[in-house]
Amino acid sequence: MTVEMTARTYMITGPEPELWYRDLVSCLQSTFGSLLARAGADPLSVLGAGWRFLHLPGDVRSEEFYYPCPANESGGTDLGAALAPHHELHSRWWQPADENDVWREVRETLADDRLVIAAVDNFHLPFRPAYGDVHAAHLVVVYGLDETRGVVYVSDAMPPAFRGAVPIEEFLRSWGSANPTDVQDAFFSDSRIGRRCLDVRLDAPPAPLTPELLGGFLHTDVDAFTAVGSTPAAGSNTAVGSNTADPAADARARTGLAGYDEFAAELLDRCRAGDADALRELYPFGWGMQAQAALHGELLRSCGRQWGDPALAGAGRAVEAVAHAWTGLRFTGAHGLEDPRAASADIAHHATVLRGKYARAVDAVGAAAARL
Structure with missing residues (x-):
C-alpha cells in the first residue's frame, strides 16, 4: 500500500505486513516474523536458527508473548536477541513518554517507515474472538495511523488472521488495559498492558544459510x-x-x-x-x-x-x-x-x-x- 502522508496520517510504504504464522507459534514469533519479512529476511531462517532450553525461575509472566531473556551486561534484557541468538536481531520495550501525546513515538516510527509491535488486551479488539468476553495479553503489528479518520491499522497473523483498520478509541482501550484477572483465562490475564511497545531492529542482513x-x-x-x-x-x-x-x-x-x-x-x-x-x-x-x-x-x-x-x-x-x-x-x-x-x-x-x-x-x- 502506498499512502500519501498528511499531517495526521502515517502509513508505511509498500505492501501491507506479511501475515507470518506457523501452527505452534504465539503472537511473539508471528509479529517478529512479520517485521523480519519486511526487512527482507526469511523469518524461518532467523527465528528457527537457534534452539535452547532456558528457564528463569520467578520470571514467568501471564502473557502470551512471555519468553525467557537472560540479563545482559547492563542488567537489561533483549527479547530479539533471545529469540534469534545467531543473528543481529535486537529489540527494546518502550512506553509513551508523554501521556498527553501517546501517539508521538508511533508517528515517529511509522514516519521512519518502520512497523510497531504493540501489546494489547484481546478483550477490547473487535477482530479477536475474545472481544468483549475474555481478557488476555497479546501482540499485534501497527502499520498505520490516521488521526483524521480516527483509525489505527493493525495486522495480526494469529487465527483468525486480520489486517485492517480499528477505531482509535477501541485500540486505546486495548493498548492501555489493566488486563484484569479473568477466570476464563488463567494464563494470559492479570498482566497490565501499560501501552507497551517493542522497537525491533535487524542490525545486519542475515548471511545466506549454508x-x-x-x-x-x-x-x-x-x-x-x-x-x-x-x-x-x-x-x-x-x-x-x-x-x-x-x-x-x-x-x-x-x-x-x-x-x-x-x-x-x-x-x-x-x-x-x-x-x-x-x-x-x-x-x-x-x-x-x-x-x-x-x-x-x-x-x-x-x-x-x-x-x-x-x-x-x-x-x-x-x-x-x-x-x-x-x-x-x-x-x-x-x-x-x-x-x-x-x-x-x-x-x-x-x-x-x-x-x-x-x-x-x-x-x-x-x-x-x-x-x-
Whole structure:
C-alpha cells in the first residue's frame, strides 16, 4: 500500500505486513516474523536458527508473548536477541513518554517507515474472538495511523488472521488495559498492558544459510544442551554467531538438559504440594519453548530436504517431536489447575516423555552437525 502522508496520517510504504504464522507459534514469533519479512529476511531462517532450553525461575509472566531473556551486561534484557541468538536481531520495550501525546513515538516510527509491535488486551479488539468476553495479553503489528479518520491499522497473523483498520478509541482501550484477572483465562490475564511497545531492529542482513554456517549454529546449540550445569562445555564454539547474553551469567538460569531436569523436578514437587501457580506458569513458559522447537525443527527438515541430507531432515523431525511433546505437558497442566495434586502423575508422565524427546533430538542434531 502506498499512502500519501498528511499531517495526521502515517502509513508505511509498500505492501501491507506479511501475515507470518506457523501452527505452534504465539503472537511473539508471528509479529517478529512479520517485521523480519519486511526487512527482507526469511523469518524461518532467523527465528528457527537457534534452539535452547532456558528457564528463569520467578520470571514467568501471564502473557502470551512471555519468553525467557537472560540479563545482559547492563542488567537489561533483549527479547530479539533471545529469540534469534545467531543473528543481529535486537529489540527494546518502550512506553509513551508523554501521556498527553501517546501517539508521538508511533508517528515517529511509522514516519521512519518502520512497523510497531504493540501489546494489547484481546478483550477490547473487535477482530479477536475474545472481544468483549475474555481478557488476555497479546501482540499485534501497527502499520498505520490516521488521526483524521480516527483509525489505527493493525495486522495480526494469529487465527483468525486480520489486517485492517480499528477505531482509535477501541485500540486505546486495548493498548492501555489493566488486563484484569479473568477466570476464563488463567494464563494470559492479570498482566497490565501499560501501552507497551517493542522497537525491533535487524542490525545486519542475515548471511545466506549454508551447511557450514548452519553447522556452526548447531554445534553451539548442542554444546549448550549437553553442558553440565549452566556453563558451556569446554571447547564449545559459543562465539560463532552469538547474539545474546550468556544465560550462564544469570544466576537464575536453568539451561540445557540439566536445566530441564531441574525445571521438571521442581514442577512435579510443586504439583504434589498443590501449588496451582506452577501450572499457571507452565502454560506460557512452555509455549515459548514449544514454538522455538517447532521453528528449529522445520528449518532443519527444510534444509535437509533442500540439501539432500537425510540426517539433517531426520534431526528436524526429532526436534519437531520435542515441540509436539510440549503439547501434552502444557495442556495437562492447564486441565490440572483445579487439583494439581491429582494431576501430578500425568504431569510426571508427560515431563518424562518430553525429556526423552529432548535427549533423542539433541543426539540427532549433534550427529547432523558433525556431517555439515
